[in-house]
Amino acid sequence: MEHPRAGKHYPRSVGEFQAWFRTDADCLDYLEWLRWPAGFVCPGCGRAGGWRLADGRFMCSGCGARSSVTAGTIFDRTRTPLTVWFTACWLFASGKDGISALSLKRTLEIGSYQTAWAMLQRLRAVLVRPGRERLAGIVEVDETYFGGEEPGLSGGRAKGKKVLVGIAVEIGQPQGLGRCRMAPLADASAASLHAFVTAHVEPGTRVISDGWQGYRGLEKLGYVHERRSQRAARARGEDPGGLLPAVHRVAALAKRWLLGTHQGAVDGAHLAGYLNEFVFRFNRRRSRSRGMLFYRLLDLAVAHDPVRYRDLIARPQPGATPHAPPGARGHPPSLERPPANRPWRAADRDSSG
Numbered sequence: 001m002e003h004p005r006a007g008k009h010y011p012r013s014v015g016e017f018q019a020w021f022r023t024d025a026d027c028l029d030y031l032e033w034l035r036w037p038a039g040f041v042c043p044g045c046g047r048a049g050g051w052r053l054a055d056g057r058f059m060c061s062g063c064g065a066r067s068s069v070t071a072g073t074i075f076d077r078t079r080t081p082l083t084v085w086f087t088a089c090w091l092f093a094s095g096k097d098g099i100s101a102l103s104l105k106r107t108l109e110i111g112s113y114q115t116a117w118a119m120l121q122r123l124r125a126v127l128v129r130p131g132r133e134r135l136a137g138i139v140e141v142d143e144t145y146f147g148g149e150e151p152g153l154s155g156g157r158a159k160g161k162k163v164l165v166g167i168a169v170e171i172g173q174p175q176g177l178g179r180c181r182m183a184p185l186a187d188a189s190a191a192s193l194h195a196f197v198t199a200h201v202e203p204g205t206r207v208i209s210d211g212w213q214g215y216r217g218l219e220k221l222g223y224v225h226e227r228r229s230q231r232a233a234r235a236r237g238e239d240p241g242g243l244l245p246a247v248h249r250v251a252a253l254a255k256r257w258l259l260g261t262h263q264g265a266v267d268g269a270h271l272a273g274y275l276n277e278f279v280f281r282f283n284r285r286r287s288r289s290r291g292m293l294f295y296r297l298l299d300l301a302v303a304h305d306p307v308r309y310r311d312l313i314a315r316p317q318p319g320a321t322p323h324a325p326p327g328a329r330g331h332p333p334s335l336e337r338p339p340a341n342r343p344w345r346a347a348d349r350d351s352s353g
């Protein structure tokens with residue numbers, strides 16, 4: 001597909017958003033276009049081509065399985081109407097700092113805080129794209145504690161559990177910050193820190209850390225390791241806190257965001273989801289259009305099918321015949337619908353624009 005464009009592939013404004021997504025059918029059609037831009041592809045057997053059934057689902061022309069565009073996505077088997085989901089996605093994406101569960105509950109008049117919170121947590125779960133690129137160039141790595149205070153049941157504040165979090169930040173060249181990654185760590189051992197670095201930083205990268213022994217051995221893993229000793233900094237009369245300015249700046253931003261937008265109401269067990277959201281926002285902070293984030297979010301949401309899809313790839317069903325790649329099997333039965341009021345559909349046909 002051509003590069004996604006405002007007004008064609010995603011709404012430019014809240015007015016456009018409201019005009020595009022009046023009904024659940026509008027939302028379903030948009031998800032269908034995102035998931036199967038070249039027409040229906042069976043999630044079961046991977047073949048292209050099928051029929052639309054009267055209930056809106058599809059039947060695969062290969063294996064006969066029935067599926068819907070939301071099957072296996074975060075929108076599957078939810079009682080929340082798609083229009084409400086889409087509004088939540090719009091608020092999540094269009095707000096510079098996102099939206100808290102309490103604000104979402106009030107804005108959408110959702111019955112319970114739990115429902116609103118669960119919707120946001122589901123959105124956070126899709127933000128990490130499988131196989132995304134690791135950080136590269138020059139990367140600062142450090143670890144820091146998050147949390148320690150949680151709202152108590154009686155409304156007061158109870159001492160919560162602190163969670164150790166690994167942070168990696170690209171140093172921009174000639175200056176500024178690049179992308180970042182964050183993840184909870186079990187501890188500050190070499191095993192935990194090495195696993196964090198290899199998961200998030202490309203081998204060959206120049207990794208800058210403090211003098212902590214847990215970072216020893218990164219050279220053997222293929223990194224160019226630069227250690228900055230706090231003791232040496234103190235001996236030189238420098239502030240040891242200034243050794244890793246990029247990670248400290250990003251950690252401070254993340255903590256401020258948790259305290260501001262979410263009033264710090266994040267428990268340790270769910271911190272990973274919030275960190276995903278912070279990283280998603282931080283890495284797209286220069287994005288000109290908030291509507292683009294809405295598009296990215298829904299694109300990730302319909303592609304998010306980790307368990308079932310990966311299972312199918314890893315263990316093909318016995319006796320299954322090899323499949324031709326989608327699109328190489330001739331013309332699938334037409335699933336076109338009139339493009340009325342659906343600019344993203346019209347955009348497909350107008351590839352010259």
Ligand SMILES: [Zn+2]
Nearest residue numbers: 042045060063
């Ligand atoms: Zn099939």
